[in-house]
Amino acid sequence: DAGITQSPRHKVTETGTPVTLRCHQTENHRYMYWYRQDPGHGLRLIHYSYGVKDTDKGEVSDGYSVSRSKTEDFLLTLESATSSQTSVYFCAISDWRATGELFFGEGSRLTVL
Amino acid sequence: AQRVTQPEKLLSVFKGAPVELKCNYSYSGSPELFWYVQYSRQRLQLLLRHISRESIKGFTADLNKGETSFHLKKPFAQEEDSAMYYCALREETSGSRLTFGEGTQLTVNP
Numbered sequence: 001d002a003g004i005t006q007s008p009r010h011k012v013t014e015t016g017t018p019v020t021l022r023c024h025q026t027e028n029h030r031y032m033y034w035y036r037q038d039p040g041h042g043l044r045l046i047h048y049s050y051g052v053k054d055t056d057k058g059e060v061s062d063g064y065s066v067s068r069s070k071t072e073d074f075l076l077t078l079e080s081a082t083s084s085q086t087s088v089y090f091c092a093i094s095d096w097r098a099t100g101e102l103f104f105g106e107g108s109r110l111t112v113l
Numbered sequence: 114a115q116r117v118t119q120p121e122k123l124l125s126v127f128k129g130a131p132v133e134l135k136c137n138y139s140y141s142g143s144p145e146l147f148w149y150v151q152y153s154r155q156r157l158q159l160l161l162r163h164i165s166r167e168s169i170k171g172f173t174a175d176l177n178k179g180e181t182s183f184h185l186k187k188p189f190a191q192e193e194d195s196a197m198y199y200c201a202l203r204e205e206t207s208g209s210r211l212t213f214g215e216g217t218q219l220t221v222n223p
Contacts, residue, residue, distance in 0.1 A: 031209055040122070042199055043157075043213040050208065058210070090157065094209035100145055100201075102209060104157040 003027050006091050006105040014113050019078040021108050023091030025071075031094040032074040033102065034058075034066065036087040043090065049074055081112045115140040117202050119214035126190050127222050134185040134217045136174075136200030145203040146176055146183040147211065152196045160185075160198070170194070190221045 003026030013019055023032060031050055035043040035058075045058030047066040055066050063085060065077045078085055088109050092102040116139045126132050138144060148160040161169045163176040163183060174185045183200060197218050201211040 033210070035213075040215055042117075042119075042215040045210060045212075048210060059212075092157075100147055100162060100203040100209050100211060101159050102149075102157075102211065106156055 004091060004093055004103060004105045006089075006108045008108060009106065010109050012111045012113065013081055015082055016080050019081050019110065019112075021076045021089055021091075021110070023074040023076070023105060025074075025093050027093060027095070027103070028071060029093040029095045029103075030071075031096075032068065033092040033094075034064075034074070034076045035090045035092060036060065037090060037107070038087050046076065046089075078110075081110075083112050086110060086112045115144070115202055115204060115212050117200050117212050117214035119198075119200055119217050121217050122215065123218050123220070125220045125222060128192055129189050132187050132190040132194070132219065132221070134198050134200075134219065136183045136185065136214060138181050138183065138200075138202050140181075140202060140204065142205050144205075146174070147201040147203065148172070148174055148183075148185050149199045149201055149213075150196050151199070152193075157199070190219075192221045192223060195219055195221045 005024050007022045033048040034046040044060045049055045049068045067075045088107045090107050091105040118137045146163045150160040151157040172187045199216045200214040
């Protein structure tokens with residue numbers, strides 16, 4: 001497995017609270033992504049990064065923000081969690097060749113009550 | 114906007130039977146198509162990509178631009194093929210950003 005870890009792996013929180021998910025990689029890959037996985041929707045891109053401090057929105061970015069201050073870390077923040085953000089969140093990385101091959105983390109299951 | 118559709122959420126076959134997981138896409142440019150797989154308790158991983166024209170674990174997929182399809186096929190399914198399969202599309206200028214389909218859960222029964 002590619003050196004990519006997500007934390008926390010499981011989290012239960014209440015509506016309105018802030019939540020931060022962390023993705024850490026040891027591969028020195030340029031690109032990092034956050035996807036959410038929902039039944040019936042597959043994986044949908046939330047935000048992505050193409051370098052330190054370079055990020056952009058995906059198709060479902062509302063209610064989420066990201067930061068990348070170091071190559072190895074990509075943080076996903078829910079400023080005020082809502083029940084619709086209950087999901088499994090996957091981080092992925094890819095190298096400079098941008099071939100379309102993504103390496104995924106194990107996922108973080110978030111439940112917003 | 115590009116879109117990937119997997120019409121079957123669930124697919125069940127018996128061991129040794131042929132299996133075909135359907136994938137259709139809509140994209141006006143020249144796409145690259147991929148199949149990703151997630152086995153139970155494992156990470157999502159790349160299975161194959163159309164430009165490689167390769168067979169992985171007995172699976173093949175042919176890009177049909179006329180029908181805008183990229184169906185995944187295997188002539189003789191095995192129990193270890195049971196997994197969630199995702200079709201994905203990469204636009205020409207999107208780097209490694211992928212658009213995924215809804216996924217198909219394949220179950221191969223003994």
